[in-house]
Amino acid sequence: KQEVTQIPAALSVPEGENLVLNCSFTDSAIYNLQWFRQDPGKGLTSLLLIQSSQREQTSGRLNASLDKSSGRSTLYIAASQPGDSATYLCAVIPYSGAGSYQLTFGKGTKLSVIP
């Protein structure tokens, strides 16, 4: 059974710092990996999607990497801003070959960016 772990559970940084969030998964047979942002009491916003054949994806100040063989992904946030404060969730779609696209989530990293 696929398990996804995110470290740290919480992170507080001063504004302007660069930071890295970590995600690990136990089964390397994945279809893809997705990073989401969740604001308190809200739904999820998709940030980046990395296909299993890709090594990284970039969007603005965000860069996500994937090392499938070691079961790891990182989300790099450059020049953090108070508006980046949220919970960041990592999720994988296991490669089941059966056309199932359900996500397995980590518990998230709660990020606070201090002005």
Added chain:
Amino acid sequence: SAVISQKPSRDICQRGTSLTIQCQVDSQVTMMFWYRQQPGQSLTLIATANQGSEATYESGFVIDKFPISRPNLTFSTLTVSNMSPEDSSIYLCSVGQGQPTYFGSGTRLTVV
């Protein structure tokens, strides 16, 4: 991309009652998914809903407690039946066959 409208956004319900959550998508989709997020926890899949067939439920979730309808390719409902305080959670619908997956804004349910 897909835009998902989910309602209600929040509700406070009495134990023993039922609540139906609606999810409307701006395009036709084959699969829709319903997730639960209990306080302080991550998301857990409740069921997968395909149009024209019975929903497929994950271990620990049953149709009598969480009946799902999928009348067409743009709409689905999840009912939380005979609610107890343990059902207090955020419920989210999602669409997308992993390319990527999109979520509704969620329904925050409190059972008192």
